[in-house]
Amino acid sequence: MTNKPPFDSWEKMANEMAQFFISTETQTHAIDKLTKLKQENRLLKDFWSEFVTWKELSRYNEVTLVGLFKKGVHLALAQKLVEIGQMRNSNSLNEWYEKVLSFERSRREAIEKFGRRRSLENSGDMKKKLVLDILR
Numbered sequence: 001m002t003n004k005p006p007f008d009s010w011e012k013m014a015n016e017m018a019q020f021f022i023s024t025e026t027q028t029h030a031i032d033k034l035t036k037l038k039q040e041n042r043l044l045k046d047f048w049s050e051f052v053t054w055k056e057l058s059r060y061n062e063v064t065l066v067g068l069f070k071k072g073v074h075l076a077l078a079q080k081l082v083e084i085g086q087m088r089n090s091n092s093l094n095e096w097y098e099k100v101l102s103f104e105r106s107r108r109e110a111i112e113k114f115g116r117r118r119s120l121e122n123s124g125d126m127k128k129k130l131v132l133d134i135l136r
Contacts, residue, residue, distance in 0.1 A: 022057060030057035034065075037072045044104045047073065048097055055093075065093050073100055077107075 007013040033054045039047040051072065055065055070078050077100050090096060 019059070022059070026057055027059055030054045031060070034058050034060070034068050034072075037068075039072055039074045039077075044073070044077075044097075044101050048101075062093055063091050066091050066096055069093060069096055074104075077103055 007016065031054075034051070037047070037051060037054065051069060058065075060068070073096075081096075081099055081103060090099075
């Protein structure tokens, strides 16, 4: 007779132990941190590192975590991914992270290559741009 291990993987064992050892105060603190966490001007990797720390302690499910990730990540990045249709129906946190990371890298490379886009609306060039667009 062979003894079957009580857990199929290390991750399952860690999750079971966390359920037992994480206090409600710790969980409440993690939830508070997650709901207030914003990427702002940080790199996505830095935001993700902090997000993952609180995610584990919150015990939230994947759908809730995706919602919090979308609210916390830089608004322009999340909006662009939804606009271009890549992430409209995804509830995978890792998929969101990978897509936002890829998009952020592409954006940084474009800025390095072409510079930052300046707003024409605040300059006298807006009329010139409209005329040039019409002539094309």
